[in-house]
Amino acid sequence: xxxxxxxxxxxxxxxxxxxxxxxxxxxxxxxxxxxxxxxxxxxxxxxxxxxxxxxxxxxxxxxxxxxxxxxxxxxxxxxxxxxxxxxxxxxxxxxxxxxxxxxxxxxxxxxxxxxxxxxxxxxxxxxxxxxxxxxxxxxxxxxxxxxxxxxxxxxxxxxxxxxxxxxxxxxxxxxxxxxxxxxxxxxxxxxxxxxxxxxxxxxxxxxxxxxxxxxxxxxxxxxxxxxxxxxxxxxxxxxxxxxxxxxxxxxxxxxxxxxxxxxxxxxxx
Amino acid sequence: xxxxxxxxxxxxxxxxxxxxxxxxxxxxxxxxxxxxxxxxxxxxxxxxxxxxxxxxxxxxxxxxxxxxxxxxxxxxxxxxxxxxxxxxxxxxxxxxxxxxxxxxxxxxxxxxxxxxxxxxxxxxxxxxxxxxxxxxxxxxxxxxxxxxxxxxxxxxxxxxxxxxxxxxxxxxxxxxxxxxxxxxxxxxxxxxxxxxxxxxxxxxxxxxxxxxxxxxxxxxxxxxxxxxxxxxxxxxxxxxxxxxxxxxxxxxxxxxxxxxxxxxxxxxxxxxxxxxxxxxxxxxxxxxxxxxxxxxxxxxxxxxxxxxxxxxxxxxxxxxxxxxxxxx
Numbered sequence: 001x002x003x004x005x006x007x008x009x010x011x012x013x014x015x016x017x018x019x020x021x022x023x024x025x026x027x028x029x030x031x032x033x034x035x036x037x038x039x040x041x042x043x044x045x046x047x048x049x050x051x052x053x054x055x056x057x058x059x060x061x062x063x064x065x066x067x068x069x070x071x072x073x074x075x076x077x078x079x080x081x082x083x084x085x086x087x088x089x090x091x092x093x094x095x096x097x098x099x100x101x102x103x104x105x106x107x108x109x110x111x112x113x114x115x116x117x118x119x120x121x122x123x124x125x126x127x128x129x130x131x132x133x134x135x136x137x138x139x140x141x142x143x144x145x146x147x148x149x150x151x152x153x154x155x156x157x158x159x160x161x162x163x164x165x166x167x168x169x170x171x172x173x174x175x176x177x178x179x180x181x182x183x184x185x186x187x188x189x190x191x192x193x194x195x196x197x198x199x200x201x202x203x204x205x206x207x208x209x210x211x212x213x214x215x216x217x218x219x220x221x222x223x224x225x226x227x228x229x230x231x232x233x234x235x236x237x238x239x240x241x242x243x244x245x246x247x248x249x250x251x252x253x254x255x256x257x258x259x260x261x262x263x264x265x266x267x268x269x
Numbered sequence: 270x271x272x273x274x275x276x277x278x279x280x281x282x283x284x285x286x287x288x289x290x291x292x293x294x295x296x297x298x299x300x301x302x303x304x305x306x307x308x309x310x311x312x313x314x315x316x317x318x319x320x321x322x323x324x325x326x327x328x329x330x331x332x333x334x335x336x337x338x339x340x341x342x343x344x345x346x347x348x349x350x351x352x353x354x355x356x357x358x359x360x361x362x363x364x365x366x367x368x369x370x371x372x373x374x375x376x377x378x379x380x381x382x383x384x385x386x387x388x389x390x391x392x393x394x395x396x397x398x399x400x401x402x403x404x405x406x407x408x409x410x411x412x413x414x415x416x417x418x419x420x421x422x423x424x425x426x427x428x429x430x431x432x433x434x435x436x437x438x439x440x441x442x443x444x445x446x447x448x449x450x451x452x453x454x455x456x457x458x459x460x461x462x463x464x465x466x467x468x469x470x471x472x473x474x475x476x477x478x479x480x481x482x483x484x485x486x487x488x489x490x491x492x493x494x495x496x497x498x499x500x501x502x503x504x505x506x507x508x509x510x511x512x513x514x515x516x517x518x519x520x521x522x523x524x525x526x527x528x529x530x531x532x533x534x535x536x537x538x539x540x541x542x543x544x545x546x547x548x549x550x551x552x553x554x555x556x557x558x559x560x561x562x563x564x565x566x567x568x569x570x571x572x573x574x575x576x577x578x579x580x581x582x583x584x585x586x587x588x589x590x591x592x593x594x595x596x597x
Contacts, residue, residue: 007383015371018412096366100428103330104384105355264332265280 001110008114013121032129035076039068039195040137058197059222065138066226071194073130074221077123077153078160078214079185084119085112085164086181089256090171093263102260116161127153143228151231152221155238159213159245165252172259188214213248216240271306271329271358271436271468276338278324278492298324299492301338306436306468311458313483313500314472321492322472326438329470330360342436356385358436361429363444365421370414374405374424377413378431385432399427403457419450426457437461439471443478451475455482512554513563516576520549524570528553531566535559548575 020027043049043064056062088111092098101111131139171180188194191201191209198209209215216237223229223237231238278299283291299321306312314322327333329340331351340347342354361367369377375396382392400406403423413421422442429437439458443451459482461467473479479486480500488496488503496503520541528551532539537555544550553559560579567574 003383003386003388007380011369011372011376011380014376015369018371095369096364097369099332099360099362100367100381101384102332103355103358103360104381104432105352105386106384261334264327 001107001113004106004110005113005117008111009118012115012118016118016122029126029129031076032073032126033133035072035130036069036133036137036139039065039072042195043068043138054199055197058199061222061226063140063226065134066140067222068195069130069134069137069139070222070225071218073127073134074156074218075189075192075194075214076126076130078156078188078217080123080126081116081119081157081160082164082167082184083181084122085115085161086168086171087177088112088115089168089260090175090177093172098263102264108256112161112165116157120157141225143226145224145228145230148224148229148231148234149221152217152224152234155241156213156217156221159217159241159248162245162248162252163213165256166248169252169255169259172256172263188212191215193218210240211244213241213244216244270308271342272340273302273304273325273329274339274341276302276325276328276335276340278321278328278333279336297492299328299335299489302489302492302494303338304487304494304497306470308435308466308468309462310484311462311469311471311482313479313486314470314489315476315479315486316489319491320489322489323440324492325489326360326440326470326472329436330358330438331355332360356432357434358438359429359432359434360438360440361425361442363422363441363446365418367428368413368421368424371412373410373412374400374416374427375409377424378427381428382431387431395431395433399430402430403427419446422446422450422454426454430461435468437467437469439469439473441473442471443473443475451478458482511556511558512552512580513560514576514578514580515551515553515563515567515574516544517549517551517567517572518575519572521570524566524572527566527570528563531559531562535562 047064051062051064055064059067061067089098092101131141135141167181167184171177174180187208191198191205192212192214193209194214198206198215201209220231220234220237220241223234224231276299277297280296280298281293282296283293285291302321302325304312314325316322324333328335329347331347331354334348342357345353345357347354369380372380378396378399379392382388382396387395397406400409403426405420405423405427408416408420413424416424426442429439442458443454446454455478458469458471462469471479471482483500486496486498486500486503487494525541528541529539531537532553532555535555535557537553537559539554540552542550542552551563553563558579560577564574564577
């Protein structure tokens with residue numbers, strides 16, 4: 001499994017460097033900068049630095065800039081992981097390499113792990129840019145529980161990976177990437193507490209936010225990084241993330257196997 | 270040995286009826302098919318489009334699951350022990366798919382080798398050997414997107430051999446290749462069987478390729494096996510007739526009479542027509558080759574021969590004949 005993961009990691013990195021080396025770096029830096037600027041301008045010029053009393057109650061802090069910048073950074077991280085993993089098989093299908101891949105006796109989880117690890121390399125870079133630029137625009141990390149934040153980040157990678165399996169199954173089912181992924185990403189951005197706490201949403205939307213792994217992951221991350229809480233204080237969110245991951249993993253693994261078979265039958269049938 | 274026994278494959282196909290409704294129908298792609306692949310032998314799987322050739326190859330290479338019947342590879346069931354089977358087989362398809370274009374040949378082989386569990390010096394040596402075999406050593410570190418069609422196809426062969434498979438499936442391997450490159454590939458395929466003992470299954474629309482390479486040929490039509498023999502036997506036993514076309518400048522009554530007698534004696538058919546150039550074209554068809562008696566007859570009548578053309582039946586004729594017979 002590790003050999004397949006390593007080989008896939010190297011392959012993806014080589015393809016990435018050859019395909020869009022410069023635009024990749026610039027694109028990720030810019031997307032990080034835009035995230036920060038959006039939060040900054042919204043706070044300074046739309047809200048005029050004013051927050052209602054409920055914000056502090058809902059989020060546990062009145063530091064909106066840190067809240068929004070970290071939300072944007074974590075959302076970008078979730079989207080990148082979801083997109084990279086879920087699109088991997090359909091990209092193989094489109095590029096004509098799926099058959100060659102499925103012909104091999106390699107473990108599929110090794111293949112996905114390689115994709116995730118390669119994605120982590122990208123997101124670490126993007127995350128670093130957002131934090132650096134964010135520091136210039138009001139992100140404060142003085143109280144941060146760094147190790148707690150890193151632990152949440154790693155756990156979240158696993159959770160997003162599980163969710164990506166389900167998304168990947170849907171992409172293979174509908175032979176579509178654009179509509180499927182963007183529908184999910186828009187909903188995630190709206191309901192998962194990226195730029196504002198979930199209680200601001202109408203109550204009927206709350207259940208949707210609870211099925212997104214981004215919701216507990218982001219909550220935990222903020223608790224550790226903004227409020228400096230230990231991870232042990234985030235047990236309910238940890239449990240929430242664990243249950244969601246397990247459900248997505250079971251459904252996703254089943255779905256990917258089924259859709260791989262379906263795709264092959266459809267191609268040759 | 271790879272043994273295919275009574276394999277059947279049924280696809281469920283949805284026929285759309287408007288935007289939201291549709292009807293599921295079953296299409297039988299392969300029906301009750303049995304054959305064997307033995308080390309060192311090349312077998313051909315022939316049939317017209319939609320005969321079930323590609324489906325058969327995909328089932329043998331574990332990409333598709335048979336609806337019924339069994340495929341065993343060295344005793345391992347292709348469905349239950351698919352991983353073991355995958356390590357023993359490989360497939361090479363025509364066209365430019367199954368390669369990562371942004372990677373170099375060496376990187377492609379490294380990646381696929383890793384997926385087969387190869388590593389270290391074993392993988393490096395195998396890559397070097399394969400690149401040498403397919404004559405891509407000089408271009409080994411050039412991205413595949415800069416390769417010509419022939420180079421991509423040669424790399425495909427190297428990819429198909431990276432796991433040193435005992436059983437190799439070649440699905441239209443020379444599709445779209447220039448004649449010299451196709452000839453080079455055919456030579457390589459022949460060597461794989463004769464010198465390295467690979468069992469090879471070949472599908473091709475180029476009948477000459479099949480006649481040149483295959484020890485045995487299976488002809489399938491609408492998923493069913495309709496004939497199995499050596500290419501030579503198939504053309505002999507299933508051939509219809511040898512046809513002679515002769516053009517002569519003049520045709521007297523006696524020659525006309527003798528020609529009809531010749532055709533009658535050998536149970537053949539004769540057709541004589543006047544060409545726009547005012548010469549006579551004789552078309553003589555019979556089960557045996559009548560070139561010698563016909564030329565003797567023309568010599569006896571002191572008739573000049575402007576043109577002589579013999580049409581022997583080919584494997585292609587056999588396939589078309591079979592398809593027509595089954596379709597009728």
